[in-house]
Amino acid sequence: MVQVPKEAQEIYTKQRIISLATVDAEGKPNTSYVAFWWFEDDETIVLIDNFMKKTRANLEATGWAALSGYDMDIHRAFQIKGKATIETEGPRVERGKMMAAQFEKERGMKMPAKAAIAVKVTEVYYLQPGPDAGKAVA
Ligand SMILES: Cc1cc2nc3c(=O)[nH]c(=O)nc-3n(C[C@H](O)[C@H](O)[C@H](O)COP(=O)(O)O)c2cc1C
Secondary structure, rough: OOEEEEEHHHHHHHHEEEEEEOOOOOEEEEEEEOEEEEEOOOEEEEEEEEEOHHHHHHHHOOOEEEEEEEEOOOEEEEEEEEEEEOOOHHHHHHHHHHHHHHHHHOOOOOOOEEEEEEEEEEEEOOOOOOOOOOEEOO
């Protein structure tokens, strides 16, 4: 399995709202945003499905996910690609529900935390402009 470098993990964590690209069985792309997510370990990102529609259908159809992150202060950016598995119960979903409860307390908006999407990292690329753009990190 491929490991996400600590630098990339820090950038995604600082950005917090990350972009999620998926693809359907015909190759049609889709992008959305994710605020409820965490690095479970160096090889796994967990996303929480609150409102996913095309995203969820695409993840069920192909399993492919790509997530990008950018730090404008240091001008570094990464893309992570991976294969997703979907869980509708278990400790990851429970953690999503805890995040939802905290969000409701702070922001007054209810989030359903319907499922947890565990993305196993398969590739990591540099995305910032310059000589490393598009190169594989891992
Ligand atoms: C700032 C922001 C954060 C979001 N975070 C999440 C999230 O953590 N989980 C989720 O399911 N949807 C989240 N959404 C909603 C998705 O971007 C999107 O509306 C949803 O997946 C439905 O679009 P789709 O049909 O492309 O899947 C967020 C949207 C925004 C603007």
